[in-house]
Amino acid sequence: MSNKIRVAICGYGNLGRGVEKEIVKSEDMDLTAIFTRRDPSSLVINSDTPVVSMNEMENWKEKIDVVIMCGGSATDLPEQVPEVAKMFSTVDSFDTHAKIPEYFEKVDNAAKSANNTSLISGGWDPGMFSIMRVYANSILAEGNTYTFWGKGVSQGHSDAIRRVPGVKDAKQYTIPIEDAMNRVRSGENPVLTTGEKHLRECFVVAEDGADKAEIERQIKTMPNYFDEYETTVHFISEEELKANHSKMPHGGFVIHSGETGDGNKQIIEYSLKLDSNPEFTASVLICLARATYRLNQEGKFGAKTVLDVPPAYFSKKSGEELRKELL
Amino acid sequence: MSNKIRVAICGYGNLGRGVEKEIVKSEDMDLTAIFTRRDPSSLVINSDTPVVSMNEMENWKEKIDVVIMCGGSATDLPEQVPEVAKMFSTVDSFDTHAKIPEYFEKVDNAAKSANNTSLISGGWDPGMFSIMRVYANSILAEGNTYTFWGKGVSQGHSDAIRRVPGVKDAKQYTIPIEDAMNRVRSGENPVLTTGEKHLRECFVVAEDGADKAEIERQIKTMPNYFDEYETTVHFISEEELKANHSKMPHGGFVIHSGETGDGNKQIIEYSLKLDSNPEFTASVLICLARATYRLNQEGKFGAKTVLDVPPAYFSKKSGEELRKELL
Numbered sequence: 001m002s003n004k005i006r007v008a009i010c011g012y013g014n015l016g017r018g019v020e021k022e023i024v025k026s027e028d029m030d031l032t033a034i035f036t037r038r039d040p041s042s043l044v045i046n047s048d049t050p051v052v053s054m055n056e057m058e059n060w061k062e063k064i065d066v067v068i069m070c071g072g073s074a075t076d077l078p079e080q081v082p083e084v085a086k087m088f089s090t091v092d093s094f095d096t097h098a099k100i101p102e103y104f105e106k107v108d109n110a111a112k113s114a115n116n117t118s119l120i121s122g123g124w125d126p127g128m129f130s131i132m133r134v135y136a137n138s139i140l141a142e143g144n145t146y147t148f149w150g151k152g153v154s155q156g157h158s159d160a161i162r163r164v165p166g167v168k169d170a171k172q173y174t175i176p177i178e179d180a181m182n183r184v185r186s187g188e189n190p191v192l193t194t195g196e197k198h199l200r201e202c203f204v205v206a207e208d209g210a211d212k213a214e215i216e217r218q219i220k221t222m223p224n225y226f227d228e229y230e231t232t233v234h235f236i237s238e239e240e241l242k243a244n245h246s247k248m249p250h251g252g253f254v255i256h257s258g259e260t261g262d263g264n265k266q267i268i269e270y271s272l273k274l275d276s277n278p279e280f281t282a283s284v285l286i287c288l289a290r291a292t293y294r295l296n297q298e299g300k301f302g303a304k305t306v307l308d309v310p311p312a313y314f315s316k317k318s319g320e321e322l323r324k325e326l327l
Numbered sequence: 328m329s330n331k332i333r334v335a336i337c338g339y340g341n342l343g344r345g346v347e348k349e350i351v352k353s354e355d356m357d358l359t360a361i362f363t364r365r366d367p368s369s370l371v372i373n374s375d376t377p378v379v380s381m382n383e384m385e386n387w388k389e390k391i392d393v394v395i396m397c398g399g400s401a402t403d404l405p406e407q408v409p410e411v412a413k414m415f416s417t418v419d420s421f422d423t424h425a426k427i428p429e430y431f432e433k434v435d436n437a438a439k440s441a442n443n444t445s446l447i448s449g450g451w452d453p454g455m456f457s458i459m460r461v462y463a464n465s466i467l468a469e470g471n472t473y474t475f476w477g478k479g480v481s482q483g484h485s486d487a488i489r490r491v492p493g494v495k496d497a498k499q500y501t502i503p504i505e506d507a508m509n510r511v512r513s514g515e516n517p518v519l520t521t522g523e524k525h526l527r528e529c530f531v532v533a534e535d536g537a538d539k540a541e542i543e544r545q546i547k548t549m550p551n552y553f554d555e556y557e558t559t560v561h562f563i564s565e566e567e568l569k570a571n572h573s574k575m576p577h578g579g580f581v582i583h584s585g586e587t588g589d590g591n592k593q594i595i596e597y598s599l600k601l602d603s604n605p606e607f608t609a610s611v612l613i614c615l616a617r618a619t620y621r622l623n624q625e626g627k628f629g630a631k632t633v634l635d636v637p638p639a640y641f642s643k644k645s646g647e648e649l650r651k652e653l654l
Binding site: 018021022025026097100101104121126128130131132133134135137138139140141142145185260261264265266267268269270271272273274275276279280282283284287305306307308309310311312314315316319320322323324326327 | 345348349352353424427428431448453455457458459460461462464465466467468469472512587588591592593594595596597598599600601602603606607609610611614632633634635636637638639641642643646647649650651653654
């Protein structure tokens with residue numbers, strides 16, 4: 001009998017594949033099953049993990065400690081997690097900031113009803129960036145926190161461009177404005193809108209014969225997505241898009257500018273520069289699966305967030321090892 | 328009756344003064360007493376807090392929740408904390424990395440014997456930097472973590488220079504080597520000694536008629552402190568030292584360079600740029616006093632470190648507020 005934490009994946013897209021690939025580095029864990037909404041026999045996976053229909057999850061209750069929920073935030077997670085949390089402890093990366101309190105309530109009730117623990121909104125934003133915002137705001141209460149995203153691909157903005165008539169395919173990069181970051185780093189404490197912090201760069205493949213000027217106009221004036229930003233649009237070929245823009249890099253910065261004593265400036269900065277957004281997010285979720293298992297063992301049931309997790313719970317090392325090697 | 332956390336300071340040097348100055352920003356805390364080894368009537372402080380001899384600490388047992396220990400790591404803390412932890416929950420910034428396991432044991436026994444909680448080795452390194460090393464190592468297990476210090480004043484190195492014959496006063500700055508940092512940020516994973524990561528810059532006031540060439544030689548060849556570093560020595564006047572080098576700036580960088588999937592580079596960086604090292608350290612210790620109080624209320628007795636503290640415990644905000652505002 002193994003003492004490993006038995007982990008399952010639910011949802012096999014970019015994130016699910018990332019978890020499958022990265023979990024082998026955690027010797028304290030076993031990947032037990034991959035759950036899918038699709039016909040399991042149709043799924044081509046990268047390991048010999050059993051692929052199981054989501055309809056059969058209930059039968060696996062005794063065989064799994066934590067399920068990493070890898071669906072999307074728009075519709076998958078709000079539907080799935082409150083259901084799955086009645087059967088298993090879960091980890092997810094729900095990232096619709098405004099809806100987190102409502103989502104927390106629902107998942108909390110479901111998880112508590114079955115003595116499960118559900119870690120919501122893991123990943124890096126929300127997730128690691130949230131942790132950094134809380135540390136910085138707590139330490140330097142007199143100060144301001146700025147979050148910049150990028151350079152990276154925004155899936156939501158890329159999708160929005162693809163819905164413009166005449167667009168065949170597209171990728172959108174969010175780019176933080178260096179000058180704005182440097183103003184923050186200097187301790188100036190500027191007031192900045194999201195649009196003053198970021199540029200948006202779009203690479204668009206147009207359908208044959210499409211009106212490119214009209215496409216560009218529609219993108220640049222799209223409410224919420226682009227109208228408040230400095231946006232550039234490049235038309236490129238399908239081959240070029242595939243060759244140069246098929247990776248999923250991302251990253252960002254949390255910069256806190258505070259003051260202590262008689263005008264002493266104190267700057268805290270955390271940044272991520274990621275070649276692969278889904279693989280990094282997967283790596284965070286794997287640590288959080290470990291943490292969630294430990295919280296559950298301690299009887300801490302219900303919904304939790306990264307803010308409730310001691311840093312040591314991310315690690316497979318013992319407290320003694322951590323104090324000796326990393327403190 | 329107040330519901331505030333009742334905090335005391337033990338030791339009134341730069342750090343103690345920093346805590347006294349910064350704690351007013353925490354409306355959930357009251358500064359109850361300042362304990363000193365000196366004659367209390369001789370202490371000139373910056374608030375109307377009662378100043379009490381350390382010999383009388385025992386009489387304050389019912390009036391204080393947490394004592395922030397502000398002595399030095401070399402001799403004060405190893406002596407004082409195991410004694411004080413028998414009376415009070417404590418927070419300290421013990422920073423002799425190699426001796427932490429031994430120190431932990433002693434404080435752990437003392438605190439457990441009285442159902443107290445003692446947070447050891449808070450501050451920023453060890454402290455916030457330790458947290459960052461654990462997060463990064465856990466998330467990206469395939470990777471390397473690099474810690475750079477500076478630009479900042481090293482008290483230990485400044486003291487070492489002052490012991491050289493003919494030296495009247497001195498300040499030493501530790502400076503991280505930009506080129507080494509950029510090699511790390513590129514994902515190159517170089518092997519770097521501490522000397523390859525840092526320069527040492529010394530500002531020295533010589534006694535009248537002292538042999539400056541000999542002073543410089545003695546500094547540059549001093550074992551452990553300078554011999555393995557590129558060191559520059561500037562001789563300046565006493566007035567210049569006072570005018571330009573009396574502040575206590577510091578800071579540093581924790582950079583983790585990891586890999587996921589098929590060679591995707593993932594870089595995590597955390598940095599501090601501090602105008603005042605003692606005021607920042609004080610600000611961290613104040614948050615840790617809040618956290619220590621909460622851990623103690625939960626019955627978590629004995630020695631703890633920052634790695635055992637959930638980020639939310641740093642904050643005076645509720646879980647609900649944090650999820651809404653900062654997650």
